Amino acid sequence: MGYEHIEVRPLSGSIGAEIFGVDLLEENMGDAVFAEIHRAFLENLVIFFRDQNMDDDVLARFGRRFGTLAPLPPHRQVPGKYPELLIVETKPEDKMVFGWEWHSDTSHLETPTLGSILYAKVLPPIGGDTMFANQYLAYETLSEGMKALLDGMVSVHANGRILRTLAEGKTPPPGTEAASAGWANMSTEHPVVRTHPDTGRKALYVNEMHTERLKDMTVEESQPLLQFLYNHAVRPEFTCRFKWEVNSVAFWDNRCAMHLALNDYTGHHRLMHRVQVKGTKPFAA
Ligand code: SIN
Numbered sequence: 001m002g003y004e005h006i007e008v009r010p011l012s013g014s015i016g017a018e019i020f021g022v023d024l025l026e027e028n029m030g031d032a033v034f035a036e037i038h039r040a041f042l043e044n045l046v047i048f049f050r051d052q053n054m055d056d057d058v059l060a061r062f063g064r065r066f067g068t069l070a071p072l073p074p075h076r077q078v079p080g081k082y083p084e085l086l087i088v089e090t091k092p093e094d095k096m097v098f099g100w101e102w103h104s105d106t107s108h109l110e111t112p113t114l115g116s117i118l119y120a121k122v123l124p125p126i127g128g129d130t131m132f133a134n135q136y137l138a139y140e141t142l143s144e145g146m147k148a149l150l151d152g153m154v155s156v157h158a159n160g161r162i163l164r165t166l167a168e169g170k171t172p173p174p175g176t177e178a179a180s181a182g183w184a185n186m187s188t189e190h191p192v193v194r195t196h197p198d199t200g201r202k203a204l205y206v207n208e209m210h211t212e213r214l215k216d217m218t219v220e221e222s223q224p225l226l227q228f229l230y231n232h233a234v235r236p237e238f239t240c241r242f243k244w245e246v247n248s249v250a251f252w253d254n255r256c257a258m259h260l261a262l263n264d265y266t267g268h269h270r271l272m273h274r275v276q277v278k279g280t281k282p283f284a285a
Contacts (some may be wrong), residue, residue, distance in 0.1 A: 016048065174256055178218070
């Protein structure tokens with residue numbers, strides 16, 4: 001089905017589309033325009049807008065068209081009127097960037113967010129792109145045998161790897177996943193293959209940033225299968241890469257896409273504002 005109110009230009013053969021003909025600053029976006037944006041979001045997994053000179057009110061208003069905004073934990077909130085506003089900032093002296101590994105946002109929570117809306121305010125002269133990977137395709141391209149093995153399987157997601165990375169200032173080396181697990185203070189369980197509540201399609205739902213192990217297995221026992229899935233999930237043909245401009249906006253679907261922020265602009269400043277839309281508990285059907 002085509003679009004009447006917006007122009008949708010895919011960014012790759014598998015994921016991502018730029019949307020044209022929309023002014024997100026317009027206070028009363030019509031329902032017909034919104035319905036097409038929502039359809040483009042479901043069809044493309046991540047959508048992008050250019051030249052939207054937004055403040056936090058507009059960012060929050062756009063997010064609320066898709067649901068309730070998810071507040072951040074108190075230690076991440078910034079003073080101001082939005083407890084849901086996440087500041088994603090890399091300073092010139094920083095060696096690490098936020099979102100440095102492939103992940104789906106907040107999968108270590110029992111109810112992860114539906115999606116995130118990221119807005120670019122300050123960018124490095126070059127670099128700082130974001131990559132996205134289609135997790136429907138990641139599932140659909142597995143063998144029937146592997147699908148049968150994974151369907152019904154559950155994994156444990158935790159924040160150990162993040163806390164360890166932040167404490168040590170670098171990504172834990174391969175082979176030390178068990179040690180990273182010891183850092184976790186939050187954890188939950190999710191199906192390895194989840195069903196998208198809106199599209200009904202199945203998507204692979206494990207990620208190297210948050211998935212600690214498979215349920216009822218040790219971290220070491222889980223690693224070979226998880227590592228295979230992490231590699232498979234981000235095959236180049238499942239991805240797109242978005243080149244930001246100041247005033248660009250991205251809205252991605254955490255239920256069927258993973259993303260990664262590229263750390264290739266050391267010595268430069270990058271500042272983004274983000275809000276998250278509340279999700280529902282992942283399920284397998
Ligand atoms: C993130 O939300 O994981 C960060 C993405 C980015 O800064 O490009």
